[in-house]
Amino acid sequence: MSESVPKYVFVENYIKEAIRKKQLVDKLPGERVLAQQLGVSYMTVRKSIDNLVNDGVLYKVPTQGTFVNPDKANRKKTRTIGYFLDSSIVAGISSPYYSLIFNAIEKYAAKENYSLVYFSDADKESFKKTLQKLDGVIATCFPRIEITILEIKQTVPVVVIDNSAADKTIPSIIIDNFNADVQSVDYICSLGHRRIGFMTGLEDSDVGKSRFAGYQYGLSKNAIPFDSTLVYRGNYSYEAGIEGAEYFLSLETMPTAIICANDSMALGAIQKLTQNGFDIPNDISIVGFDDIEVASQIVPALTTVAAPINDIAQHAFNSLKKLINNEPVEHQHIALPARLVIRQSCTKTQEVKAA
Amino acid sequence: MSESVPKYVFVENYIKEAIRKKQLVDKLPGERVLAQQLGVSYMTVRKSIDNLVNDGVLYKVPTQGTFVNPDKANRKKTRTIGYFLDSSIVAGISSPYYSLIFNAIEKYAAKENYSLVYFSDADKESFKKTLQKLDGVIATCFPRIEITILEIKQTVPVVVIDNSAADKTIPSIIIDNFNADVQSVDYICSLGHRRIGFMTGLEDSDVGKSRFAGYQYGLSKNAIPFDSTLVYRGNYSYEAGIEGAEYFLSLETMPTAIICANDSMALGAIQKLTQNGFDIPNDISIVGFDDIEVASQIVPALTTVAAPINDIAQHAFNSLKKLINNEPVEHQHIALPARLVIRQSCTKTQEVKAA
DNA sequence: TGATAAAAGTGCTATATAGCAATATAGGTT
DNA sequence: AACCTATATTGCTATATAGCACTTTTATCA
Numbered sequence: 001m002s003e004s005v006p007k008y009v010f011v012e013n014y015i016k017e018a019i020r021k022k023q024l025v026d027k028l029p030g031e032r033v034l035a036q037q038l039g040v041s042y043m044t045v046r047k048s049i050d051n052l053v054n055d056g057v058l059y060k061v062p063t064q065g066t067f068v069n070p071d072k073a074n075r076k077k078t079r080t081i082g083y084f085l086d087s088s089i090v091a092g093i094s095s096p097y098y099s100l101i102f103n104a105i106e107k108y109a110a111k112e113n114y115s116l117v118y119f120s121d122a123d124k125e126s127f128k129k130t131l132q133k134l135d136g137v138i139a140t141c142f143p144r145i146e147i148t149i150l151e152i153k154q155t156v157p158v159v160v161i162d163n164s165a166a167d168k169t170i171p172s173i174i175i176d177n178f179n180a181d182v183q184s185v186d187y188i189c190s191l192g193h194r195r196i197g198f199m200t201g202l203e204d205s206d207v208g209k210s211r212f213a214g215y216q217y218g219l220s221k222n223a224i225p226f227d228s229t230l231v232y233r234g235n236y237s238y239e240a241g242i243e244g245a246e247y248f249l250s251l252e253t254m255p256t257a258i259i260c261a262n263d264s265m266a267l268g269a270i271q272k273l274t275q276n277g278f279d280i281p282n283d284i285s286i287v288g289f290d291d292i293e294v295a296s297q298i299v300p301a302l303t304t305v306a307a308p309i310n311d312i313a314q315h316a317f318n319s320l321k322k323l324i325n326n327e328p329v330e331h332q333h334i335a336l337p338a339r340l341v342i343r344q345s346c347t348k349t350q351e352v353k354a355a
Numbered sequence: 356m357s358e359s360v361p362k363y364v365f366v367e368n369y370i371k372e373a374i375r376k377k378q379l380v381d382k383l384p385g386e387r388v389l390a391q392q393l394g395v396s397y398m399t400v401r402k403s404i405d406n407l408v409n410d411g412v413l414y415k416v417p418t419q420g421t422f423v424n425p426d427k428a429n430r431k432k433t434r435t436i437g438y439f440l441d442s443s444i445v446a447g448i449s450s451p452y453y454s455l456i457f458n459a460i461e462k463y464a465a466k467e468n469y470s471l472v473y474f475s476d477a478d479k480e481s482f483k484k485t486l487q488k489l490d491g492v493i494a495t496c497f498p499r500i501e502i503t504i505l506e507i508k509q510t511v512p513v514v515v516i517d518n519s520a521a522d523k524t525i526p527s528i529i530i531d532n533f534n535a536d537v538q539s540v541d542y543i544c545s546l547g548h549r550r551i552g553f554m555t556g557l558e559d560s561d562v563g564k565s566r567f568a569g570y571q572y573g574l575s576k577n578a579i580p581f582d583s584t585l586v587y588r589g590n591y592s593y594e595a596g597i598e599g600a601e602y603f604l605s606l607e608t609m610p611t612a613i614i615c616a617n618d619s620m621a622l623g624a625i626q627k628l629t630q631n632g633f634d635i636p637n638d639i640s641i642v643g644f645d646d647i648e649v650a651s652q653i654v655p656a657l658t659t660v661a662a663p664i665n666d667i668a669q670h671a672f673n674s675l676k677k678l679i680n681n682e683p684v685e686h687q688h689i690a691l692p693a694r695l696v697i698r699q700s701c702t703k704t705q706e707v708k709a710a
Numbered sequence: 711t712g713a714t715a716a717a718a719g720t721g722c723t724a725t726a727t728a729g730c731a732a733t734a735t736a737g738g739t740t
Numbered sequence: 741a742a743c744c745t746a747t748a749t750t751g752c753t754a755t756a757t758a759g760c761a762c763t764t765t766t767a768t769c770a
Contacts, residue, residue: 006752006753006754007753007754008753008754030719030720030721031720031721032719032720033719040754040755041754041755041756042755042756042757043754043755043756044753044754044755046721046722047753047754049721054409060720060721061720061721062720062721062722062761062762062763063719063720063721063722063761063762063763063764064720064721064762064763064764065719065720065721066720066721078488079484079488080435080472080488091458091648092458092461092462093448093454093457093458093461094451094454094455094457094458094648096449096451096648096649099448099449099454100449102448102449102473103446103447103448103449106447106448106473106474106475107447107477110474110475110477110478110481110482110485111478111481113478113480113481113484114481115472115474115481115484115485115488116472116473116474117435117470117471117472118457118461118471118473119461119465119470119471120461120465122462122465123465123466123468125468126465126466126468126469126470127465129434129468129470130465130470133433133434133435133470238652264652267649267652267653268652270654271652271653271654271656274654275654293446293449293451294451294622294649294653297593297619297622297623297626298622298626298649298653298654299625299626299629299630299653299654301626361722361723361724362723362724363723363724385749385750385751386750386751387749387750387751388749395724395725396724396725396726397725397726397727398724398725398726399723399724399725401751401752402723402724415750415751416750416751417731417732417733417750417751417752418731418732418733418734418749418750418751418752419732419733419734419749419750419751420749420750420751421750421751
């Protein structure tokens with residue numbers, strides 16, 4: 001028993017350690033018994049136990065004893081939920097798509113008197129402490145962060161968006177990316193385009209794979225053979241858009257249209273192609289995905305697939321609310337349709353125009 | 356002294372009542388003194404006071420005494436702070452500038468184990484309940500929401516950004532908008548422009564007024580007489596940018612450059628001018644303010660004033676943390692410099708080019 | 711074997727006492 | 741007025757003891 005630690009703190013630590021080691025799992029020895037075992041006064045034991053009760057580690061039932069508090073059971077509801085983005089998304093919540101989702105979730109939450117925290121996992125300690133304060137979490141999910149998703153689920157109810165979690169008991173709200181990109185290919189084909197480039201998103205996720213698969217299915221549906229040289233492997237960033245355009249510029253025969261797996265890559269492609277003297281859409285048509293706010297504000301205004309932001313937010317919040325209230329969630333996995341918004345970044349091919 | 360109430364509860368109630376009646380406003384008598392006055396044991400007094408400390412009613416300073424906890428500090432700290440935007444900002448947290456600020460604040464807060472809630476005031480009840488959960492608030496301030504700012508201040512510590520509050524005891528972190536726009540005018544003049552249009556922000560705030568004043572001062576500094584026909588009264592929105600460009604198009608002689616009070620209006624102006632066959636920057640140069648992310652991604656990349664997002668967030672968080680911890684805030688009102696970022700939306704006037 | 715009484719266990723309230731480290735106050739000196 | 745010393749104040753840690761109301765366990769008796 002160290003001289004520098006008060007005895008009552010020593011007893012607190014002793015109890016906490018015994019709980020951690022599963023030596024104490026439910027009922028503690030009586031206060032007088034414990035005092036005798038540890039060789040301290042009864043009042044010292046009482047002081048330690050009172051502190052641990054205040055901290056929520058233990059609870060007392062008069063005349064019956066003192067018990068270990070189960071992990072999740074006794075926490076008070078805070079009516080605060082969290083929106084989680086992992087820290088590999090460098091721009092974090094300032095990313096145009098995620099800030100739209102976050103804004104929409106906050107509106108639905110506020111109507112039900114829930115406050116909304118935004119948090120990430122750059123600081124592990126802060127991440128854990130924030131989780132402890134929440135009734136539940138809506139998380140943007142990627143396969144690469146499955147461990148984090150599991151950790152969240154072990155602490156509070158969780159609903160995922162964008163990609164399903166590997167653990168299929170976690171409800172998910174995603175976009176029907178496949179049919180959205182089939183739609184884009186159909187529209188581009190309706191303008192007469194046959195040589196259609198594609199900038200993929202990250203293929204480590206269902207989002208990336210589904211958008212690419214939709215492109216491929218759209219080609220075959222329009223009797224266009226798949227040509228792998230018309231595919232640039234991107235990663236959703238503006239910089240990838242620039243590099244993708246460079247790649248297509250390097251081809252002997254450029255595509256007459258490019259479908260991008262998101263708007264940021266479309267912006268990068270427009271920048272590089274314009275710099276190289278190409279006119280959008282007269283020389284080459286561009287389609288994006290997400291319909292971030294500036295998509296309608298740039299020159300030319302971008303034709304893009306509009307993600308159903310409000311629907312995603314509403315379904316995610318409602319599913320989470322049910323989990324928090326221990327109610328059954330009717331539709332565990334929801335795939336929402338996305339709509340193509342036609343603006344000025346696409347035009348008919350020169351051949352169709354000449355005819 | 357009632358038989359049915361334990362003595363320590365009686366002492367707790369006695370202290371709380373004395374606080375309520377203002378008989379105790381700051382320092383309590385010593386524990387031994389109190390025990391004597393109330394005719395109970397010293398240990399009983401200690402037990403009562405410890406409970407009131409746990410409840411946040413009192414706080415103790417070893418060797419100095421026990422004190423009444425001021426009203427605001429009554430609650431247990433949640434280590435959760437809020438970022439407030441009033442609901443008249445339709446795009447809410449998805450606005451490019453505000454989401455950057457919010458993202459930056461979250462990073463500083465997480466490092467200090469504070470969680471960050473985003474909230475608005477569309478739902479009054481939710482607004483009040485959220486306030487109750489927070490240790491403090493960083494609020495984007497406008498003169499039109501002074502009543503809301505006061506309400507926040509009456510509940511928790513508050514720091515404002517963007518505009519100072521009318522209540523000068525509230526710390527503020529703002530941008531030096533005046534010198535930022537002087538800078539823009541200087542730069543435009545250095546390119547040979549003498550006919551310089553200006554799209555104001557909202558003039559109901561210091562931000563709006565300072566940016567306009569900086570434009571005017573910049574003109575006089577460069578010996579250019581102020582011409583009120585070269586001023587369009589805007590409101591920071593993309594739509595105002597379109598209308599502003601329409602206004603300048605309607606003039607007999609258009610300006611050769613336009614300085615916009617923010618980037619969204621610059622986007623609108625570029626859109627309308629391009630539609631009307633003008634080339635940016637060859638026919639007319641454009642300057643924005645804020646340096647939102649897409650400013651660098653559009654064609655042409657926008658020359659704009661970069662708001663010191665991280666500095667604002669850092670100072671705001673640090674000031675708020677001090678308020679929460681009852682420490683003095685050294686610099687109550689901070690005006691941070693903003694830097695002009697030169698990209699592709701400006702060029703020399705045709706006259707300078709010909710020479 | 712079942713019922714009842716006694717004993718033991720349990721957290722709770724209350725008091726008394728001693729001594730520690732740090733700070734504040736009072737008094738005296740230069 | 742500034743400095744030093746002694747004393748008082750302050751919350752803190754720790755121990756000991758007594759007895760209460762209630763519940764659980766054990767022992768005893770029919």
